[in-house]
Amino acid sequence: MGLRTLLNARSPLAAPARQREVLAALPLARTFGQAAAAAGHGPLRAAGVHVLQINVGRRCNQACRHCHVDAGPDRTEVMTDAVVEACLHLLETSEIPTLDVTGGAPELHPRFREIVRRARAAGRHVIDRCNLTITQLPNYADLPAFLAEHQVEIVASLPSFAARLTDTQRGDGVFEASIAALCRLNALGYGVEGSGLLLNLVTNPVGAFLPAPQASLEADWRRELKRRFGVSFTRLFTITNMPISRYLEFLEASGNLQGYMEKLVAAFNPAAVSGLMCRTTLSVGWDGRLYDCDFNQMIDLAVDGAAPQTVFDAERLAAPGDPALTARRIAVGPHCFGCTAGAGSSCGGAIAS
Amino acid sequence: MYYHAKDLAHFPDMGKEAPELWQKFSEWYAAVFKEGALTEREKALIALAVAHAVQCPYCIDAYTTASLEKGSTPEQMTEAVHVAAAIRGGSSLVHGVQMRNHIDKLSM
Numbered sequence: 001m002g003l004r005t006l007l008n009a010r011s012p013l014a015a016p017a018r019q020r021e022v023l024a025a026l027p028l029a030r031t032f033g034q035a036a037a038a039a040g041h042g043p044l045r046a047a048g049v050h051v052l053q054i055n056v057g058r059r060c061n062q063a064c065r066h067c068h069v070d071a072g073p074d075r076t077e078v079m080t081d082a083v084v085e086a087c088l089h090l091l092e093t094s095e096i097p098t099l100d101v102t103g104g105a106p107e108l109h110p111r112f113r114e115i116v117r118r119a120r121a122a123g124r125h126v127i128d129r130c131n132l133t134i135t136q137l138p139n140y141a142d143l144p145a146f147l148a149e150h151q152v153e154i155v156a157s158l159p160s161f162a163a164r165l166t167d168t169q170r171g172d173g174v175f176e177a178s179i180a181a182l183c184r185l186n187a188l189g190y191g192v193e194g195s196g197l198l199l200n201l202v203t204n205p206v207g208a209f210l211p212a213p214q215a216s217l218e219a220d221w222r223r224e225l226k227r228r229f230g231v232s233f234t235r236l237f238t239i240t241n242m243p244i245s246r247y248l249e250f251l252e253a254s255g256n257l258q259g260y261m262e263k264l265v266a267a268f269n270p271a272a273v274s275g276l277m278c279r280t281t282l283s284v285g286w287d288g289r290l291y292d293c294d295f296n297q298m299i300d301l302a303v304d305g306a307a308p309q310t311v312f313d314a315e316r317l318a319a320p321g322d323p324a325l326t327a328r329r330i331a332v333g334p335h336c337f338g339c340t341a342g343a344g345s346s347c348g349g350a351i352a353s
Numbered sequence: 354m355y356y357h358a359k360d361l362a363h364f365p366d367m368g369k370e371a372p373e374l375w376q377k378f379s380e381w382y383a384a385v386f387k388e389g390a391l392t393e394r395e396k397a398l399i400a401l402a403v404a405h406a407v408q409c410p411y412c413i414d415a416y417t418t419a420s421l422e423k424g425s426t427p428e429q430m431t432e433a434v435h436v437a438a439a440i441r442g443g444s445s446l447v448h449g450v451q452m453r454n455h456i457d458k459l460s461m
Contacts, residue, residue, distance in 0.1 A: 212421075212423050213424070216394065216424060
């Protein structure tokens with residue numbers, strides 16, 4: 001599909017430390033810590049662990065221009081068996097209600113289906129962050145039926161109902177394959193009212209601007225996807241692009257970095273802070289290290305030093321209500337303004353109305 | 354005539370010599386663009402079209418961004434610019450009637 005990873009292109013931004021340096025060097029009106037404190041969250045702290053988000057690897061059959069993971073076909077990082085076991089053990093021995101599986105294309109992980117089966121057997125809600133096109137590959141044709149059988153919530157990326165915009169961000173041919181995948185999911189009951197099978201779509205702006213209000217976009221999407229392709233879905237999530245990895249590269253190369261960051265800072269919404277996903281998420285990397293969110297994971301910003309550092313610290317992770325984990329201080333940086341701009345942004349879409 | 358995009362940020366400087374007028378303009382302007390019988394997205398598209406008709410680079414930058422952030426697509430925005438262009442072109446052409454009237458008056 002023609003797009004390259006930063007790693008493959010030998011870009012300096014492939015190094016997380018370089019990304020942190022670039023962001024830290026930008027002159028901004030205030031730090032995220034100052035903004036959060038002014039909103040009554042100084043310092044920003046976790047409020048429990050409601051979601052275990054595991055990034056099972058950076059391999060992907062796509063290489064989208066905005067990808068904060070720098071995922072792609074050439075990436076080799078895959079969650080090891082030991083980490084998978086530790087994550088499942090944590091789920092099976094804790095009260096964390098939701099497992100959120102992301103990547104890369106998480107379904108490429110050789111144990112993806114086992115992870116789903118065991119998490120469901122433990123009574124956990126499971127979310128698959130699906131790029132849709134994976135279901136169109138020959139070896140994955142039965143994936144939609146598997147997901148339906150296990151009642152997995154699908155959160156699928158589709159930046160636009162216009163083919164050109166989607167293909168611009170995600171690669172040539174992605175739109176057509178995505179629509180085919182959505183039709184197949186609809187046929188299984190996904191996104192169909194009353195089926196209980198959740199099919200949520202995610203749209204990110206295709207460029208250096210903020211997403212439109214979620215509710216008004218959702219109405220447009222529902223109308224246009226039904227009219228043009230007969231496709232239905234459950235909810236539309238708007239997500240702000242984060243200045244990390246390939247989107248950071250785009251911002252730099254297009255001369256939009258300073259302006260975009262100023263826009264995020266100016267659009268800081270105090271009402272979005274309490275609902276930030278990092279406050280209720282524990283993010284696990286392919287190697288077992290722990291982070292406050294997937295974005296922090298990609299720039300190597302680890303959890304607070306007083307908290308468990310890896311998923312192998314089973315005893316401390318399973319201890320109910322250990323404040324070193326459940327009320328840990330969240331690691332923040334300039335990128336965090338991406339989650340508080342305007343209506344706010346999270347893995348579940350807008351935060352504040 | 355020259356324009357610098359960064360100068361748009363200095364628009365509020367217009368309030369330095371006439372603060373009361375600036376205050377009234379700002380309040381009125383904000384009220385105009387609030388959701389009403391028209392949505393914010395529709396108002397941003399109208400503003401984008403008018404910006405082209407009056408050829409204001411600051412307004413074009415501002416309402417291109419605003420239209421995108423209200424959820425308009427580049428296709429919809431381009432059609433809005435064509436509407437502005439058609440009215441500008443049509444308004445020139447319709448003055449041909451004035452010309453024809455005068456031709457008729459002067460001609461045998």
